[in-house]
Amino acid sequence: MSNTIYIGYYFKVKPLQPGVEILIAELGYAGFESFVETEEGVTAYIQKEEWKDNMLDDIQILESDEFEISFTSEDIEQTNWNEEWEKNFNPIIVDDKCSVRAPFHEKPDTEFDIIIEPKMSFGTGHHETTHMMIQHILKNDFEGKSVLDMGCGTGVLAILAELKGAKPLDAIDYDNWCYLNSLENVERNNSKHITVLEGDASLLHGRHYDIVIANINRNILLNDMETYVNTLNENGVLFLSGFYKDDISVIEAECNKYSLKLVDTLERNNWVALKFQK
Numbered sequence: 440m441s442n443t444i445y446i447g448y449y450f451k452v453k454p455l456q457p458g459v460e461i462l463i464a465e466l467g468y469a470g471f472e473s474f475v476e477t478e479e480g481v482t483a484y485i486q487k488e489e490w491k492d493n494m495l496d497d498i499q500i501l502e503s504d505e506f507e508i509s510f511t512s513e514d515i516e517q518t519n520w521n522e523e524w525e526k527n528f529n530p531i532i533v534d535d536k537c538s539v540r541a542p543f544h545e546k547p548d549t550e551f552d553i554i555i556e557p558k559m560s561f562g563t564g565h566h567e568t569t570h571m572m573i574q575h576i577l578k579n580d581f582e583g584k585s586v587l588d589m590g591c592g593t594g595v596l597a598i599l600a601e602l603k604g605a606k607p608l609d610a611i612d613y614d615n616w617c618y619l620n621s622l623e624n625v626e627r628n629n630s631k632h633i634t635v636l637e638g639d640a641s642l643l644h645g646r647h648y649d650i651v652i653a654n655i656n657r658n659i660l661l662n663d664m665e666t667y668v669n670t671l672n673e674n675g676v677l678f679l680s681g682f683y684k685d686d687i688s689v690i691e692a693e694c695n696k697y698s699l700k701l702v703d704t705l706e707r708n709n710w711v712a713l714k715f716q717k
């Protein structure tokens with residue numbers, strides 16, 4: 440193990456749920472790499488050289504009146520993340536049909552069983568947006584469809600889409616950790632039709648899909664929407680998440696510009712996941 444020094448930020452969150460989930464998502468977007476949840480709060484880690492003094496400025500939940508959040512920080516030696524995860528990562532089951540678990544959990548009795556090496560990537564199914572995207576995939580037809588999972592994190596959504604019969608599939612993430620973790624998970628789940636790529640929307644030129652799944656965040660989605668739409672086949676379907684209920688109008692307006700129609704909305708703890716039809 441290297442001697443990388445991390446800054447560990449320990450946040451106490453009251454009330455814990457759903458505050459802790461929102462906090463983790465916002466810290467993840469800000470650049471924190473790893474999180475360990477306990478019953479009292481969450482410790483967020485970032486490499487010392489990645490830390491910038493203004494990093495907490497955009498964490499909206501810290502300004503919220505709904506939650507009381509205090510934090511302390513300290514320099515720490517690199518932790519064995521897997522060990523920490525093993526202590527704190529519970530399997531999840533979505534709609535009695537799909538389990539997402541780590542290799543060290545017992546196999547549940549579900550139609551779809553996905554094994555994720557948790558490590559540091561987003562996408563263990565615990566976040567509301569991943570949960571709702573799994574629900575969308577479960578209730579839609581993927582048989583024989585070509586699929587793009589943009590911002591794939593652990594690759595969980597692409598893996599489920601393949602289990603539902605989709606092929607071929609591309610899973611793309613601009614983060615090297617997520618790219619490597621997706622490769623590992625694709626192999627572990629024996630997903631034969633998924634190609635994992637490292638990069639962003641600039642990779643999409645000349646590629647076409649029946650279904651595009653993108654659980655990223657409001658600003659990236661707005662910025663890259665035209666590229667997503669151009670990559671979508673006629674009558675294609677676009678699933679979007681990574682933003683709050685309040686953002687629906689701006690996301691829908693952007694989609695309407697390209698004649699995409701909002702046909703289904705899921706909501707969970709103020710987060711939403713939308714289905715658009717081309």
Ligand SMILES: C[S@@+](CC[C@H](N)C(=O)[O-])C[C@H]1O[C@@H](n2cnc3c(N)ncnc32)[C@H](O)[C@@H]1O
Nearest residue numbers: 561562569590591592612613614617639654655
């Ligand atoms: C909210 S996570 C979703 C992960 C996974 N798809 C899930 O549903 O759990 C967003 C992912 O998008 C990636 N990402 C953010 N901006 C991106 C961009 N411009 N292009 C590609 N990936 C991006 C992040 O690295 C992160 O893994």
